[in-house]
Amino acid sequence: MDERRLSVKEIREFMAAELFFGLLLFLRYYEAWVNLMNGTVLAFSYKYGFISRGLVGTFYQWLDRVLPFDMMRYQAVVNYTLIVTMIFYGVMAGFFVLCLRRGAGQIRYIILFFTIFMVPFSAAHFNFGRPDVYCLMLSTLAAVLLIKERTQWLVVPIAAVGVMIHQGNVFMYLNIILVLLLYRIFSSSGKRRRYYVILLIASFLVASALFLWFELFSHGGGQAIYDEVVETARHLTRKGNIHEDLVDKEILGIDLTDREVEDHRANFVQFAFFALMMLPYIFFLVRFFRELIRGAATAADRWKYVFVALGAGTMLPDMLLKIDYGRWMFAIIAYYCVMLLALHAMGDVCVRDAFARTLERVKTRPFPALVMLMYPLAFQPFEDVSINSVTEGLADLVNEGLHLGWW
Structure with missing residues (x-):
C-alpha cells in the first residue's frame, strides 16, 4: 500500500490525469442550462431586507450594476453559473493538491472516487448553480485553513456566509467545519485548545442564530416584495417560468x-x-x-x-x-x-x-x-x-x- 508521500512529479502526473478525467465527466454531464430553482434564487436580494437565501442574489444583482453588460437575463445566468462552477472545481483541485502534498499516496483513491460524484453533481442541470456548490466550496476553504493552521478565525465568518447562502447548510456542509474543530480540540491542549473551543462555539452559535432568523423571522415583509421578486425571477429563468414553491417558502414563509x-x-x-x-x-x-x-x-x-x-x-x-x-x-x-x-x-x-x-x-x-x-x-x-x-x-x-x- 502506498503510505508514503508522493513526489512533486507524481503529484503533477496524477493531477493531470485527474483534471483530464474531470473534464471528460464535465463534458458528459454538462447541459448548459440552469433550472427554475437555481435561476429563481438569484432574484432574492438583501435590498428587500435580510431575507432567506439572499446573499448570492445580492452579489449577482450587484454585478449587474457594476458590469458594463446586462446580467438580468437568462443567458447571463448560464454564463455566471458556469464561471462559479469553474471556480468551484479550481478550489477543489487546490484542496486535492494540498492534501497530496501533505498526505499519503493512497488518498488518490479518495480523490478519484469523490470526483466521480462531484463533477456530474455540479455539472448536470439539477444542481448546476445550486447553493450547495457554494456551501461545499466554503467548507472546503475552511478545511484548508484548519489544515494549514493559518487565519483560522475565518472559519466563523465562513460558517455565517454558508448559512446566508442557504440556511440548510447548518445540516449539510457546516459539519465539515464543526467536526474538524472538534478534532483539533481533542488533539490539542492549553491555550490552543481554548482557541479551538472558542471557534467552535462561535461558529455554532452564529450559524444557529442565522438559521433561526431565516426560518422563523425573515418572512414578515414577504407579501410586499412578492410581485417584484417574481418579476425579477422571470428575467433570470428559462422561458420566464419561476419556481413557485421556492418563492412561497422563502419569501412568503409558507410551509410546503x-x-x-x-x-x-x-x-x-x-x-x-x-x-x-x-x-x-x-x-x-x-x-x-x-x-x-x-x-x-x-x-x-x-x-x-x-x-x-x-x-x-x-x-x-x-x-x-x-x-x-x-x-x-x-x-x-x-x-x-x-x-x-x-x-x-x-x-x-x-x-x-x-x-x-x-x-x-x-x-x-x-x-x-x-x-x-x-x-x-x-x-x-x-x-x-x-x-x-x-x-x-x-x-x-x-x-x-x-x-x-x-x-
Missing part, C-alpha cells in the same frame, strides 16, 4: 410539507435502494472506523474519531423533514471524502494506517477493487428530489408494480 408528502414517500423508497447500491462503501467505512476507534491510544483520540465517524448525522433532520434526497446523499459522500482527505493532510498517522489496512483488504482482489472504484459511474448524476435515475426507476417499479399509489 403538504406539497411534499408524495416526494417524501418516493424518497424513502429510493433511499432503501440507494443503501443497497452503496453497501460495499458502507461496509468499507464501518470497517475503517471500527479499526480506527479501537486502535485509538487515548480516550481523547477515541472521542475525536467517534465525532468524525458520526459527523454526517447532521443530515438526519433534512432526511426526516425535507425532500431532495439527491442533494442529501451527495452531502454525506462529500463529508466523508473531504474529512478523510483533511485528516490525511493533517498528518494523522492512525487515520493513514487504518485506511491503508482497510484498503489493502479490498486491493487483494484486483477486479472487485476496480469495480468498487468505478462502479459509481453507472448511477450519475445525483439529482435533487430524486437521488438518481436508477433509484428513481426502481422506486417507480415498486410503486407501480405493487399498485401502492404512494406517488
